[in-house]
Structure formats: structure tokens, C-alpha cells
Amino acid sequence: MKETAEWCWMDGSWVRWPEASVHISTHALHYGSSVFEGIRAYEQPEGTAVFRLGCHMKRLMNSCRLARMVPESVSAEEIEQACLELIERNRHGSCYLRPLIHRGAGGLGLDPTGLPIQVSILSFEWGAYLGADALDQGVDVMISSWRRAAPDAMVAMAKIGGQYVVNSLVSVEAKQNGYHEGILLNHAGYVSEGAGENVFAVYDGVLVTPPVSASILSGITRHTVMTLARDLGITVREERLTRDRLCIADELFMTGTAAEVTPIRSVDRSPIGMGNVGPLTRRLQVEFFDLVHGRLADRHNWLRPVPQFEASVV
Ligand SMILES: Cc1ncc(COP(=O)(O)O)c(C=O)c1O
Known part of the structure; x- marks a missing residue:
């Protein structure tokens, strides 16, 4: 690539x-x-x-x-x-x-x-952010030793270059330890997000994701998936998540523009659910890719066709 x-x-x-x-x-x-x-x-x-x-x-x-x-x-x-x-x-x-x-x-x-x-x-042109098999097979993540800073110690809502030094260290730490990605806890010890992804968990068919107040970036894919889930009649809750609760989720996945909808199959080597991609995760993933590739109607008007620019013929 x-x-x-x-x-x-x-x-x-x-x-x-x-x-x-x-x-x-x-x-x-x-x-x-x-x-x-x-x-x-x-x-x-x-x-x-x-x-x-x-x-x-x-x-x-x-x-x-x-x-x-x-x-x-x-x-x-x-x-x-x-x-x-x-x-x-x-x-x-x-x-x-x-x-x-x-x-x-x-x-x-x-x-x-x-x-x-x-x-x-x-x-x-960029393929699957976390590797060729990530979307299909799911990824292994670790809880990072790095923390997402408190809301008064960073500008969580903004994608400011300097703030990504820590996120980059999270990814390096994960790769060096044999994982695909790292998840950060925040200053208060609750789950925040991945190095460049938001996190979702499934418990008894309910979709749970940390709230914006957990020092997350308010992800656009996060909003997309929450909307698609609600369209499908799935209950979605923004709730604080602890590390232990994360590890006993029925399903886990991450969202991001780069990572799209990437299933998580283990946390700190502990399998999530059956250790493969859960049914709700797969359903939302299929819905997402069908939508972005035009196989589903763009009912939320999220897609902007690239027009023909005469001047760009070079
Ligand atoms: C720290 C962080 N969290 C979450 C996300 C996911 O956000 P989005 O879905 O808008 O790409 C990103 C990527 O932009 C990110 O950098």
C-alpha cells in the first residue's frame, strides 16, 4: 500500500x-x-x-x-x-x-x-488501518500504561498535533508488546478510547460507549455507529466503563475514520466473548460498509459525491 x-x-x-x-x-x-x-x-x-x-x-x-x-x-x-x-x-x-x-x-x-x-x-489510498485481517478477524488490544489526560490538562475535543505524541506512544507500546492497538484509561481510571479510535462494548444486546466527558474525541464514526444502531432498534447507552467491565463484555469493537469498524477479539490476552467477532459487531460493520460503499440508501445524507472538475484535468 x-x-x-x-x-x-x-x-x-x-x-x-x-x-x-x-x-x-x-x-x-x-x-x-x-x-x-x-x-x-x-x-x-x-x-x-x-x-x-x-x-x-x-x-x-x-x-x-x-x-x-x-x-x-x-x-x-x-x-x-x-x-x-x-x-x-x-x-x-x-x-x-x-x-x-x-x-x-x-x-x-x-x-x-x-x-x-x-x-x-x-x-x-489507505487500506485497513490495523492490518489486512483486522476487519474480518478482529484485533488484540492491551490496556495502555499511558493515560488519557484530564479535561483540564488537554483539549480532548480537538485534533491538535502535539496531543498525539501520547497516542503515538500508545500505539508503539501496543505493537512492541505484540498487540494491534492500545486502549487508554482516563485520569479517573475509566475507559477512555483507543490511540485513534473510540470504543464500544455490547452487554445483553445493549451497545455501551464511554461518554464525551471520559476525555474522548467525539468521533464521527462513533456518532455514525450510534445512529445506525438506533436505526436498527438497538439500545445505545453512553456510560462510564471500567477496565474489568470492558474485559467481560459480550462483544467489543473500535470505531474511527482510519479503523472504520474494527472488532476486538481480546483485551490483555483475555478473549472477549467467544474470542471472535460478535454478531452485533458484524451487523453494524456490514451496515457501515454497505452504507459507505453505496449498497444501502444514504438516508442520513452523509455521502458527498466528488463532482467533475474541468480544471483538474492535468
Ligand atoms: C484520539 C481519537 N479518538 C477517536 C477517533 C475516531 O474519530 P473519528 O471517528 O471521527 O475518526 C480518532 C480519529 O480521528 C482519534 O484520533
Whole structure:
């Protein structure tokens, strides 16, 4: 799987992938002063469509506000249009989009006020985030030794680059210990989320997921799955989850733009349910993939078809 493409978009210009670079004095490289989004587009019978683009743009702009770095030169609408055009330029079918807003070069003081706010987007074709078998067979996770910080010690609602250092350490720790992914407990000891995924458990047919107050990112796939579950008549509850309760769930799975709907088959080597993919998990997974690939009607208006851009013929 090549994580590259022909074109990127930088501050309103189309730039070839190898030239899409920044100077080493870029503030974001030193202090993580960036915000980003992860968006997927899916190939459908009629062409490619972007999943929940408007929601991702809203969260991106909220992240900018929370990080005190709202770009003045580029609007959310322009970023949205550039996302759509990038897919066409790169001739993608299904792909992943990464809009990134960062503080540029011009000073290394911690206060970035006055430094340029730069906007770029890259895209590439990305398969199953946690490995080729993850969606089908499920993954093995560990409870990380890292904690999700308290709400007054981080900006949980925002996808701010610097905050992902810990998430990255969670993934590294998991891989080094032979797991696919790590799950973080929060400052109060309750289950928060995976390194880049929200967590769901099933008990007696009821779907349970930690509330936003558990220092989670308010995931767009989380919202999608909760909505699809309710559409199917499944009861969904946002409840605090303890580590022990997690381990005795009938079923577990994770959601995320990258991870999509990934079943969890064990926690800390202890099998979940029968140690394979549970029936409710599979049902929601099938519903999700049928929807994003256009095999089900888009009843919530979540898919935005990529239009034809005449100017993008290169
Ligand atoms: C920390 C974290 N939690 C959860 C998620 C899942 O969110 P979404 O479904 O919006 O991709 C992500 C990915 O964006 C994430 O980075």
C-alpha cells in the first residue's frame, strides 16, 4: 500500500507530492502547533463519495478555534472544495484525506501569535488501518500504561498535533508488546478510547460507549455507529466503563475514520466473548460498509459525491 499520491494542496496551490515540504524552523515541527482531520472517501457504483465531509470540516474549524489558530486566508468552504478536487486530481477511488493546518516559520517562541497559519491537504489510498485481517478477524488490544489526560490538562475535543505524541506512544507500546492497538484509561481510571479510535462494548444486546466527558474525541464514526444502531432498534447507552467491565463484555469493537469498524477479539490476552467477532459487531460493520460503499440508501445524507472538475484535468 503506497501512502503517497501525485498531488497535494498547499495554501491554495496544487503542489506535487515530493515538493510539498516545509522549513525546519516551522513552529509546528517543534511544538506540535497544528490541527488536522482524517477523512475517508469511498468508491461507489456511481463514482467516489466523501463520508461526512461537512462534519469533518466543522470539527476541523472547532479544533482551530480551540487551538487559537483560525486561518484567515482560506475558508472552510475552500478547504472542502480542495478536498473534493484533490480526489479527482489524484484519480482516487477509495482514499484517505488529511487536511492539516499548522503554524509556519518565523519564530521559535512558544507564543505563535503572528506566525503564518498554513493550510494543506494530502490524500492517499489507505487500506485497513490495523492490518489486512483486522476487519474480518478482529484485533488484540492491551490496556495502555499511558493515560488519557484530564479535561483540564488537554483539549480532548480537538485534533491538535502535539496531543498525539501520547497516542503515538500508545500505539508503539501496543505493537512492541505484540498487540494491534492500545486502549487508554482516563485520569479517573475509566475507559477512555483507543490511540485513534473510540470504543464500544455490547452487554445483553445493549451497545455501551464511554461518554464525551471520559476525555474522548467525539468521533464521527462513533456518532455514525450510534445512529445506525438506533436505526436498527438497538439500545445505545453512553456510560462510564471500567477496565474489568470492558474485559467481560459480550462483544467489543473500535470505531474511527482510519479503523472504520474494527472488532476486538481480546483485551490483555483475555478473549472477549467467544474470542471472535460478535454478531452485533458484524451487523453494524456490514451496515457501515454497505452504507459507505453505496449498497444501502444514504438516508442520513452523509455521502458527498466528488463532482467533475474541468480544471483538474492535468
Ligand atoms: C484520539 C481519537 N479518538 C477517536 C477517533 C475516531 O474519530 P473519528 O471517528 O471521527 O475518526 C480518532 C480519529 O480521528 C482519534 O484520533
